Amino acid sequence: MADSVRSRPEIRKLPPDVVNRIAAGEVVERPAAAVKELVENALDAGARRVTISIEAGGLKRIIIEDDGCGMSADDLLVALERHATSKLVPDAGGRVDLLNIHTMGFRGEALPSIASVSRCSISSRAAGEDAAEVFVEAGRMEGPRPAAFTGRGETGTRIEVRDLFYATPARLKFMKGERAESMAVTDTVKRLAMANPHVAISLENNGRNSLRYAAEAEGASGQLARLGAIMGRDFRENALEIDAEREGVRLAGFAGLPTLNRGNAQMQFLFVNGRPVKDRMLNGVIRAAYQDFLARDRHPLAALFVDLDPEYVDVNVHPAKTEVRFRDAGNVRGLMIGALRHALAAAGHRASTTVANSALGKVRIEEVTSANLWSLPPAPERQASPSSYYRQPSGIDFDQPLPPSGDVMAGLHEPPAPDYRHDGAPSARVEPEAPPAHGMPADFPL
Ligand SMILES: Nc1ncnc2c1ncn2[C@@H]1O[C@H](COP(=O)(O)OP(=O)(O)OP(=O)(O)O)[C@@H](O)[C@H]1O
Ligand SMILES: [Mg+2]
Structure with a gap:
């Protein structure tokens, strides 16, 4: 016993x-x-x-x-x-x-x-x-x-x-x-x-x-100066300012023009209430926002800052505090995709200075505008802009029309997609519009 x-x-x-x-x-x-x-x-x-x-x-x-x-x-x-x-x-x-x-x-x-x-x-x-x-x-x-x-x-x-x-x-x-x-x-x-x-x-x-x-000034210019010091001069010169707000969530920061892109997503940064965080959502969100502008295997540069009432985000979910959980992740995603697409649409005519220059064999984009524009084929339906006449080596198709900003902002009011997956798949797909009626000439006078 x-x-x-x-x-x-x-x-x-x-x-x-x-x-x-x-x-x-x-x-x-x-x-x-x-x-x-x-x-x-x-x-x-x-x-x-x-x-x-x-x-x-x-x-x-x-x-x-x-x-x-x-x-x-x-x-x-x-x-x-x-x-x-x-x-x-x-x-x-x-x-x-x-x-x-x-x-x-x-x-x-x-x-x-x-x-x-x-x-x-x-x-x-x-x-x-x-x-x-x-x-x-x-x-x-x-x-x-x-x-x-x-x-x-x-x-x-x-x-x-x-x-x-x-x-x-x-x-x-x-x-x-x-x-x-x-x-x-x-x-x-x-x-x-x-x-x-x-x-x-x-x-x-x-x-x-x-x-x-060095310490930078408060505000967006100081922020861009610091980001440029860290992410490179290319980013500083080719970044679009993002500033949007929705239901108490503010999104600020800078996103690179699609022409400035990389083979991986390491230059994409997210900060929540000043805290650097790693969130797989970011990659999906950026992919969704840039999908009309960038091949799937290319990744833009971005540093995005989300600020919201601390009550709407749980920072106590990771031992090293490098992850957070949003109470309404759909709202944050929607805001990010909408704001990025809006900024991209508004800047549709701009090409990255660096990439454009190398693609043009060191012909500066301004020179194209002033001296060579006469030799470019006319665009029947849209205003001609130099960058819309050649395809970037990075796979960006500038001939894809940009969504009207009205449509982009309409996305902000859509309810969050319930089936968001954490596998890089975009949570809110914004379908590209139909291709333009006119074709691209095979040879470019440039
Ligand atoms: N560099 C510092 N200057 C002034 N006070 C400090 C400094 N470092 C730590 N402290 C004080 O010591 C306390 C304990 O620091 P500690 O990092 O252990 O905890 P915490 O910052 O409060 O929380 P956490 O563990 O999440 O970092 C802080 O709350 C703060 O009051
Ligand atoms: Mg501490």
Whole structure:
């Protein structure tokens, strides 16, 4: 009988350092994730300048300095505790509203997680406070003690993370090598920089300047300047401004002319309430919007910013906060497709300067307009424009008529397509119009 009685394991609460290491497994998957969390903290602290420096892909060292509001000695103590945050403020009844998040952080998990798997020192100065520092090794803290604050600005914070994952050797084995890790860090910093043009951001990699973005002015021109610095001059010169609103959702940003396109969708970026997010919807939406202008295997460049009441988007669906869930995704999709198509229709006569020039064998498009236009065949039904007389090598057919903008905007009022699939298929198909009555001449006088 005694043999059949199973011994029952005791249920124990895990010690805090183990809890933090488990959380770190999700929150800081690789150095780029640590950089993302630390830069987001700097941005939440109101920094106007953030400098980042990494060594060995961030595995050996990450240093982030900001000129944000800083932390007092007491703040430092609490900040490293799990689930301690200054960003969720309870109401009079002590309730915290998780649906009303206006900051990048809200869980109070990043700092304790990072500190639990590395050697981490934080020095900081808040207004009216003496500078203080703490040192944490694999979750064990020394300090806070008075410090000579070496960071930037009157107030601010400097965080140095050494030997990331030294306390979790199994995770260390999964790192992809310094080059791949530093590329991931660069990508992360670029995305954060795109969303924050008014903040000066720089990245140093193994002692060498890697990225350096000056603070840009507020507004669309500053945003385009920053996007151009990151996505390239071609994009800056061939981008259409997007600005639309529907049912409380605002869409802003820039989308490239169809003639500026790539073989993959890596230059398509989405930001939701200032947060860089990865959303497979984006690819489908852009494909739907550009389908009349671009071959299926070509991808335009775009950086789109969706802003909406935090209540209508759930940011707490992914451990690294890189995905969000919209309450009314159909509305957001409809707005994006409609606004993109409207911008494309309005700019139908424009061809990308760069692509057009190379296609014309370095004959500038303006020269075509002024000098060679007489030799182009007349268009019986439409106003002649240089770009409508040759087919782009990229497969763009400029002879496809552009939908009248009225039709495009009509799409905005359609109910969302219920059968949207997350496989890149467009959620709302806007059927191309019938081909034009006149044919294309086989040879072009150009
Ligand atoms: N660079 C910084 N400047 C000023 N305060 C900071 C900075 N970094 C962290 N803090 C303070 O420490 C707290 C804890 O930071 P931590 O990143 O762990 O959590 P969080 O940002 O609140 O939420 P999340 O885990 O979602 O990032 C923050 O709420 C903030 O008050
Ligand atoms: Mg944070």
